[in-house]
Amino acid sequence: MTVSMYLINPAGDFPTYFGGEALAASGVPGGVMMADLATATVAALAPKDFEVELCEEQIEPVNFDHPADWIAITGKVSQRRRMIAIADEFRRRGKKVIIGGPYASLSPDRLRDHCDVLVSGETEEIAAEIFSDLRAGKPKASYIGDKPSLASSPLPRWDLYRNDRAILGAVQTSRGCPFECEFCDVIQYLGRKQRHKPIENVIAEIDALWNAGYRTTFLADDNFTAYRAHCKELLAAMAHWRRDRPMEFVTQISIDATRDEELLDMCVAAGLTQVFVG
Numbered sequence: 001m002t003v004s005m006y007l008i009n010p011a012g013d014f015p016t017y018f019g020g021e022a023l024a025a026s027g028v029p030g031g032v033m034m035a036d037l038a039t040a041t042v043a044a045l046a047p048k049d050f051e052v053e054l055c056e057e058q059i060e061p062v063n064f065d066h067p068a069d070w071i072a073i074t075g076k077v078s079q080r081r082r083m084i085a086i087a088d089e090f091r092r093r094g095k096k097v098i099i100g101g102p103y104a105s106l107s108p109d110r111l112r113d114h115c116d117v118l119v120s121g122e123t124e125e126i127a128a129e130i131f132s133d134l135r136a137g138k139p140k141a142s143y144i145g146d147k148p149s150l151a152s153s154p155l156p157r158w159d160l161y162r163n164d165r166a167i168l169g170a171v172q173t174s175r176g177c178p179f180e181c182e183f184c185d186v187i188q189y190l191g192r193k194q195r196h197k198p199i200e201n202v203i204a205e206i207d208a209l210w211n212a213g214y215r216t217t218f219l220a221d222d223n224f225t226a227y228r229a230h231c232k233e234l235l236a237a238m239a240h241w242r243r244d245r246p247m248e249f250v251t252q253i254s255i256d257a258t259r260d261e262e263l264l265d266m267c268v269a270a271g272l273t274q275v276f277v278g
Contacts, residue, residue: 001049002049002050002051003049003050003051003069003070003134003135004050004051004052004053004067004068004069004070005046005050005051005052005053005068005069005070005071005072005134006053006055006063006066006068006070006071006072007039007042007043007052007053007054007055007072007073007074008039008054008055008057008062008071008072008073008074008086009036009038009039009054009055009056009057009058009074009075009079010057010062010073010075010079010082010083010086011057011058011079011082012058012078012079012082013078013079013080013081013082014078030058030059030060030165031058031059031165031166031167032056032058032059032165032166032167033166033167033168034166034167034168034169034170034218034220035158035161035163035166035168035169035170035214036056036074036161036170037156037170037171037172037220038074038101039054039055039056039074039161040054040156040157040158040160040161041123041153041154041156041157042072042074042100042123042127043156043157043160044154044155044156044157045123045124045127045131045154046127046131047128047131047135049135050131050134050135052157052160053066053068053160054157054160054161054162056161056162056165057082057086059162059165060162062086064089064090064093068095069096069134070095070096070097070098070134071087071090071095071096071097071098072097072098072099072100073086073087073097073098073099073100073101073115074099074100074101074104075099075101075102075103075104076101076102076103077102077103077106077107079103080103080110083099083103083111083114084111084114087099087111087114087115088114091114091115091116096116096117097114097115097116097117098115098116098117098118098119098139099111099114099115099117099118099119100118100119100120100123104118104119104120105120105121108120108142116139116141117130117139117140117141117142117143118141118142118143119142119143119144119145120142120143120144120145121143121144121145121146121147122145122146122147122148122175122190123145124145124148124150124152124153124154125145125146125148125152126143126144126145129143130143147175147176147190147193147195149195150172150174150175150195150196150197150198150201151197151198151201153172153197153201155201155204155205155208156205156208158208158209158212159212161212163212163213163214164213166214167216168214168216168217168218168250169209169212169214169216169217169218170209170217170218170220171202171205171206171209171217171218171219171220172197172219172220172221173196173197173202173219173221173224173234174194174195174196174197174221174222174223174224174226175190175194175195175221175222176190176193176194176195176222177190177194177222177223177226178193178194178223178226179223179226179254181278183278184222184278186222190222194223194226194227196227196230196234199233199234199237202234202237202238203237203238203241206238206241206247207241209247210245210247214247215246215247215248216247216248216249216250216273217247217248217249217250218249218250218251219249219250219251219252220251221251221252222252223252223253223254223278224251224252224253224275225253225254225257225260225263226254228257228260228263231263232262232263232266235263235266235267235269235270236266236270238270238271239266239269239270239271242270242271246271247271248271248272248273249270249271249272249273250272250273250274250275250276251272251275251276252275252276252277252278253275253276253277253278254277254278255277255278
């Protein structure tokens with residue numbers, strides 16, 4: 001029997017560079033700056049007997065009459081109020097609601113009363129258990145994921161996403177960061193030991209985004225250049241891939257990377273055109 005899930009990335013509580021404000025200001029409503037990795041990755045973790053539909057609320061309104069067996073909601077702290085409003089409305093209508101994502105991982109107690117199932121931490125290693133329990137109709141109230149090898153992270157289901165309404169594709173090549181910047185909460189839920197996705201997997205994801213129509217991709221790493229040797233190996237592979245596919249990239253680095261001239265040259269060769277610096 002097929003089990004259905006409606007997987008929602010809510011609109012933000014206020015304008016951010018992740019939203020579609022830049023598009024709307026140009027007269028192009030219903031878009032986002034960057035495609036959402038969370039929903040596309042969770043969809044890829046779903047077994048074949050699960051029917052998953054994605055909703056990017058910045059692109060299209062949430063369908064509160066959706067007939068799905070399970071409503072799943074992700075989100076960051078900047079989406080907190082909307083996450084709760086959506087969850088409460090679905091529960092008022094008798095639907096079972098699952099909440100996960102960065103905010104659920106950082107502040108689970110603030111969401112506990114607004115869902116039937118709370119997922120905190122990373123999902124890859126607990127996904128099989130969660131989906132098995134959902135299939136049986138007997139989920140636990142809470143699931144806590146650890147810090148898995150990123151080799152277990154699947155190719156996101158971009159075939160389910162509204163790629164025509166996003167400016168940037170997204171690939172996460174690593175999780176975690178060795179630094180402790182006071183403005184950043186990443187190490188609180190992703191850890192200080194950086195884990196890297198296998199380079200061949202990264203290239204496969206970039207290739208999938210190219211085929212989906214993206215020509216600029218955000219490398220959604222918290223510190224792309226933290227481990228120089230690995231970074232250079234990845235940059236070399238990216239440069240080789242883009243010889244006949246001129247994808248451009250945006251990412252986040254720390255200022256110490258500017259001391260490494262070889263690294264900067266490799267960034268240029270790999271198509272990095274913009275960086276956020278911390």
